[in-house]
Amino acid sequence: xxxxxxxxAERRAPPCLVLVGLLLGVIQAAESNxxxxxxxxxYPDVRRxxxxxxxxxxxxxxxxxxxxxxxxxxxxxxxxxxxxxxxxSCGSEMLIIRAPNQPSRxxxxxxxxxxxxxxxxNVTLTYSWKFWARNRFQLKYEREPKTQPxxxxxxxxxxxxxxxxxxxxxxxxxxxxxxxxxVLDAHDSRPLTLRFTxxxxxxxxxxxxxxxxxxxxxLPHLLRNLDYTSNNKIVSVDSPSSRAWVVYxxxxxxxxxGFNATYHVQGFCVPWDFPCGGDSGEGAMCxxxxxxxxxxxxxxxGADEDGCHGCPPxxxxxxxxxxxxxxxYSATDRCNYQTFCADAADxxxxxxxxxxxxxxxxxxxxxxxxxxxGQADCVDTSDEADCSYILPRKVVTxxxxxxxxxxxxxxxxxxxxxxxxxxxxHDFG
Numbered sequence: 001x002x003x004x005x006x007x008x009a010e011r012r013a014p015p016c017l018v019l020v021g022l023l024l025g026v027i028q029a030a031e032s033n034x035x036x037x038x039x040x041x042x043y044p045d046v047r048r049x050x051x052x053x054x055x056x057x058x059x060x061x062x063x064x065x066x067x068x069x070x071x072x073x074x075x076x077x078x079x080x081x082x083x084x085x086x087x088x089s090c091g092s093e094m095l096i097i098r099a100p101n102q103p104s105r106x107x108x109x110x111x112x113x114x115x116x117x118x119x120x121x122n123v124t125l126t127y128s129w130k131f132w133a134r135n136r137f138q139l140k141y142e143r144e145p146k147t148q149p150x151x152x153x154x155x156x157x158x159x160x161x162x163x164x165x166x167x168x169x170x171x172x173x174x175x176x177x178x179x180x181x182x183v184l185d186a187h188d189s190r191p192l193t194l195r196f197t198x199x200x201x202x203x204x205x206x207x208x209x210x211x212x213x214x215x216x217x218x219l220p221h222l223l224r225n226l227d228y229t230s231n232n233k234i235v236s237v238d239s240p241s242s243r244a245w246v247v248y249x250x251x252x253x254x255x256x257x258g259f260n261a262t263y264h265v266q267g268f269c270v271p272w273d274f275p276c277g278g279d280s281g282e283g284a285m286c287x288x289x290x291x292x293x294x295x296x297x298x299x300x301x302g303a304d305e306d307g308c309h310g311c312p313p314x315x316x317x318x319x320x321x322x323x324x325x326x327x328x329y330s331a332t333d334r335c336n337y338q339t340f341c342a343d344a345a346d347x348x349x350x351x352x353x354x355x356x357x358x359x360x361x362x363x364x365x366x367x368x369x370x371x372x373x374g375q376a377d378c379v380d381t382s383d384e385a386d387c388s389y390i391l392p393r394k395v396v397t398x399x400x401x402x403x404x405x406x407x408x409x410x411x412x413x414x415x416x417x418x419x420x421x422x423x424x425x426h427d428f429g
Contacts, residue, residue, distance in 0.1 A: 044068035044124070047141070055085075055138040056127055066128035071141050076253055078144040078176075079123050081116040085138040092130040095137060099123050119253060144176075153180035157263075160186040161270045166248055166258025169198070175257065178250040183213055186242040190265040194244065196235040197288070201228045202256030208247045209237045228256070234291075236284070238266070276303045295319060300351035302331070319343035335365045358383055 047054075047069060054069050073079045081097070088095060090108040097105040100121035107113050127137070153167050164182045167174035186192055194209060201207060205228065211221040223244070224237045237244075242265060248258060262270050269275045269286035276285055276299030284298045291298050293308035295317075302316055309317040311328035318327050318341030333340040335350035337357055353365035360366065360378035370377045372387035 044070045046070045048072045051142040053140050056136040069125045071123040073122055073143055075120045079118045080142045083112050083139045086112045088136050094128050096126045156183040158185050160188055161264035163262050165260040168257045169260050177252040180248040182246045184244045184263055186265050188242045188265045190267055192239040192242050192244050193266050194237045194261055194263045196259055196261040198260040199231050200257040202254040203228050204251035205254055205256050206249045210245050211239050213243050214245055297349045319345050337365050
């Protein structure tokens with residue numbers, strides 16, 4: 001065998017070539033990560049397109065830094081932000097969302113945040129981190145222009161009961177400007193009752209109820225005009241006929257969801273309500289599950305509050321403990337101008353008063369002897385209205401005291417007479 005040739009030394013690239021290779025690698029890595037270069041060049045990434053996607057930098061950066069995005073929006077535009085992925089450690093990462101006339105939102109954690117809706121102006125997102133940044137969050141945004149289409153919802157309903165509601169009440173996708181009209185014709189001789197169970201109107205939104213049908217030769221008979229001041233209230237509207245029409249208008253950019261309502265002819269309860277029973281008088285004829293045991297008498301006979309909160313049947317709960325520590329009261333303790341409950345629940349919303357009492361127009365009860373006595377005892381002074389005569393209470397009091405004194409003197413006189421007669425009979429016996 002020949003002598004082994006020595007191994008040739010491995011060729012090494014010059015240091016300058018190594019440096020150039022590293023530089024090209026850095027450039028290639030930067031170009032392969034456009035998200036990093038687009039959002040973290042030292043100035044915000046401005047987004048003017050109507051919709052798009054934003055995500056945190058995908059490459060590891062072993063330094064503390066931050067990235068910013070600005071979603072451009074007009075004064076009447078609405079910007080929706082929905083998160084697809086969210087995983088930020090609160091100790092080292094934070095996403096801050098800023099918008100005009102709104103408090104800043106600071107987001108972190110491992111729970112996907114709810115969608116965000118911003119009305120008017122630009123939205124700025126700032127993502128800051130320590131140690132490194134990875135694929136920590138991803139979101140989509142969409143800008144709704146101010147020239148949004150108006151939702152039309154004209155309907156004619158000819159049943160004797162039913163449900164009507166605004167478009168946005170059923171879906172957020174219909175939130176915005178709307179012009180709706182419902183024509184209700186029960187084809188019945190009985191009047192129609194509308195009950196608005198949910199009201200969520202924004203400033204500028206309107207909800208009007210008219211009697212009859214549109215196009216009558218006479219001027220429309222407005223029954224009720226509702227706006228944002230009626231929100232979170234249950235409102236009932238009675239039409240004198242079996243026909244009515246409802247007009248709902250929502251302004252562009254509204255944040256109100258509108259309303260939900262039921263309608264039915266009087267004397268009939270919709271299938272999901274319960275009848276009060278008996279003579280309703282001025283009270284409701286039906287009550288819903290929401291009105292059951294809510295502390296307010298909706299039925300004149302109190303059927304919606306009967307036996308609630310642990311009270312036996314035929315008794316009604318006080319809001320606070322009543323006389324003797326009792327928390328329930330009977331029908332005879334109600335509306336007699338003698339407060340039984342500590343919160344006076346037994347004297348509120350009186351549809352009728354106990355015998356010997358007078359019902360004020362505001363629903364309170366006072367003693368019947370106080371009517372037309374020259375002194376107003378009802379808050380609305382209804383106890384002194386329509387009085388053909390006025391007898392001051394002082395005169396009544398003096399008359400009663402005088403009668404008592406005269407009666408006492410008469411008893412004394414009769415006693416003396418009987419005593420004298422007994423003595424005379426004894427002397428001549």
